[in-house]
Amino acid sequence: MTSDALIGHQAAYRLLADLFDRGTPSHAYLLAGPRSVGKTTVVRQLLKYLLCLKSKSKEHPGDACQACRQIEAGTHPDVWWLKRAEGKQDITIDQIRQLKGFTNLGSLAGGLRVVVMEAAEDLNPEAANALLKVLEEPLGRTVFFLISHQPSRLLPTVRSRCFVIHFGFTPLDIIKEALVSRYKLPPAQATDLARLASGRPGVALALACSPELGQEMLTQAKGFLSLLGHNPWVAMQQLIASTLKQSDAAHNKEVEKVNDYLKVWLEVLRDIVLLKLDLPGLVRYQALEPDMNKLSSGFSLLKLLDLSQQLEQARRKLEANANIRLTLECLTINFSYL
Ligand SMILES: [Zn+2]
Numbered sequence: 001m002t003s004d005a006l007i008g009h010q011a012a013y014r015l016l017a018d019l020f021d022r023g024t025p026s027h028a029y030l031l032a033g034p035r036s037v038g039k040t041t042v043v044r045q046l047l048k049y050l051l052c053l054k055s056k057s058k059e060h061p062g063d064a065c066q067a068c069r070q071i072e073a074g075t076h077p078d079v080w081w082l083k084r085a086e087g088k089q090d091i092t093i094d095q096i097r098q099l100k101g102f103t104n105l106g107s108l109a110g111g112l113r114v115v116v117m118e119a120a121e122d123l124n125p126e127a128a129n130a131l132l133k134v135l136e137e138p139l140g141r142t143v144f145f146l147i148s149h150q151p152s153r154l155l156p157t158v159r160s161r162c163f164v165i166h167f168g169f170t171p172l173d174i175i176k177e178a179l180v181s182r183y184k185l186p187p188a189q190a191t192d193l194a195r196l197a198s199g200r201p202g203v204a205l206a207l208a209c210s211p212e213l214g215q216e217m218l219t220q221a222k223g224f225l226s227l228l229g230h231n232p233w234v235a236m237q238q239l240i241a242s243t244l245k246q247s248d249a250a251h252n253k254e255v256e257k258v259n260d261y262l263k264v265w266l267e268v269l270r271d272i273v274l275l276k277l278d279l280p281g282l283v284r285y286q287a288l289e290p291d292m293n294k295l296s297s298g299f300s301l302l303k304l305l306d307l308s309q310q311l312e313q314a315r316r317k318l319e320a321n322a323n324i325r326l327t328l329e330c331l332t333i334n335f336s337y338l
Helices: 010-021 039-051 066-073 093-104 125-136 172-181 187-197 201-209 211-229 232-243 248-276 286-296 301-319 324-337
Strands: 028-032 079-082 113-117 142-148 163-166
Touching (some): 010 163, 039 066, 187 201, 187 211, 211 286, 248 324
Parallel strands (some): 028 163
């Protein structure tokens, strides 16, 4: 079994495979849904099914053939992978010009050509308009897969050219089962990781590969608990100071980092709500249950929901490119009023 085997999302994979089987694929697909749920994995699995030189099995696509190895490594000559370059703010028009060179060529193997764009919401306006022109041209046998966890940031005209497939979270049991049967984790550990991953198989696998990641999430969760228990102003200032050390060039990285924090904090609030509702079985950070129980008496459900709303609002602002420092300071002020 390769690392690429799907965890959940079988329906999305089968739908795509059937469309290609019938010979009626769209020119462009938009795979939309939260980060790390498996959107790119579905595309990779589909490409193996379509381009494998040995196996034609839909259920178990991919073989150790050259084409499958190239798909895995991102080097298949008929597949163009595209995402924001390291250190850049967005996907640029130069990248779309290079892409045009690829779509203008015929397939090396005489068949399908595929473009996969990861985090397509990173397209800047100029690049998005250039992409739109590419999508409007007759594309022959070139098919586009745009992958996005923030599809609302895409140009509506680009979105409307795509067949949209929505991805949701994968149920805990499916993630747990995959960790036990494929990756041979003990059931108890698999349950813990599946719970921490909260529906995102990619996160579960990352946690299984590097336990320090789970430790970091726990540390962030603990940090937030102490923030709730003490002076939020001081704690938030410390967060701002420790997170925002980098230069403007690393803006995207900073946003991601702050967003990771806010995500963990939201999860902690959700856990406290669950404890208040007497649903401990669904709690994500079980190791912190005693601390959360202690804190929960000081917060009404209404207040917890208010806090969650503030955090959600801050995340949305950051995704809309708001200034990070200002957003966090606003959040601090709102927190101190609650
Ligand atoms: Zn193969």
